[in-house]
Amino acid sequence: MSLLTHLLACLFGMGSWVSINGLWVELPLIVPKIPEGWYLPSYLSVLIQMANIGPLFVTLMHHFRPGALNEVAVIYVIIALGTVASFLLGFFWKETVVVAGAPRSVSLLVLTFFLAAVDCTSSITFLPFMMRLKPQYLTTYYIGEGVSGLLPAIVALIQGVGVVHCINSTQSLNQTLNQTLNNSSSALTFELSAQYQPANFSAEVFFFFLSAMMLVCLVAFLLLNYHPTVAREHPNGRYTNGVKEKSKKNRKWVEQKPMMEPYRPTNQRRKSSFGTGAYSWMQVSYIFVILAWVNALTNVVLPSVQSYSCMPYGNNAYHLSATMSAVSNxxxxxxxxxxxxxxxxxxxxxxxxxxxxGAYIMGMAVLSPCPLLVNDSSGDVIIVLAWIIFILTLSYVKVIIGVILRDEGHSALVWCGAVVQLGSLLGAVTMFPLVSVYNYFSSGDPCNTKCP
Known part of the structure; x- marks a missing residue:
């Protein structure tokens, strides 16, 4: 295996979700400067789900017009679009337009929609493209996809996003109205108040960084297509628009037979018409149900309540859980x-x-601002470990499912990307009303714990 190809596959995977992940971690700096305020996360959730029109279009094209869609051209377009949209955000994210008598961040919302369309469509185009390389490189691609969440989080930590200092403040109670009397008395109570520290560099610089990461992804994709070292890593056969070309020598072979040799004997009877037939329809359904469930939990359901589950234990527990879960992927x-x-x-x-x-994490979010062991240091340790193990186990499941479906062929990976987006959509439809409409969850104060 080529180390260069592994590196390029990782950098290619990094561009899959780096833009949207970066936008989420930058929210504490963006929100105070736009009219939407903390309603913005709700708007982002809706925009991301609307952007699934991209994966839907690609899936329908693959199903009804196989081979008609130029897969490589689509990837070039979406990476270029992501690069330009991230760059333009650096200039226009604070610009507002009066809509229905109120200022709105139209440019921010429109550019966010384009970024979401890029990232959602990457799930259904980047994975099938990896069929052109040996199976080992698919796992490296998933490492890059994990880095797409880790790298923006690290840069945001360096930037100082969301860093809170708890300072003493006084609150005057029962102060008399007669200020002219020297003997007027007041009862003073002391408490801690959260003060967010200014960032080390601006949101504009962060968006330019995201644009640079998308540009790196574009360069990596170019090299994966044209570098001679990578060309030697291609398995037998060439792909055109997602359809493998067969020579006369291997015309009777199924598309993925060379990849399946170690796992399915040649004379084994096909269990279904899916892919190579290595799995029955019951097993295929089982795989896709798990894939949708795991992505719903890891992409939407639990991340939407991460602050509720961790903030009652303190700001350090929240940042540590966010950082370590990003590392776990x-x-x-x-x-x-x-x-x-x-x-x-x-x-x-x-x-x-x-x-x-994940059920334990959700339980702590429901109990916020007074979850279990909130006044005990062991509670901090348990919630951080819970996030690490949660992401570690389910991310491993996602990778293994990707490896299995890669051996089942190009169309299997297309459906893999579609189910990933479907799971995320179902998770968003479930959590959006609970978090943003009915306000079912209550935030904890990072500086003051008022629990028995």
């Missing part, structure tokens, strides 16, 4: 690179474990 992919356990039973067991830990 690429770490899980790295583990899967060396230990790709394809057992469906093991996959199910990990899903149950991860879901159970």
């Amino acid at each position: 690429p770490l899980a992919c790295f583990i899967a690179l060396f230990f790709p356990i394809r057992s469906l039973l093991f996959m199910g067991a990990l899903t149950v474990i991860g879901s159970g830990i």
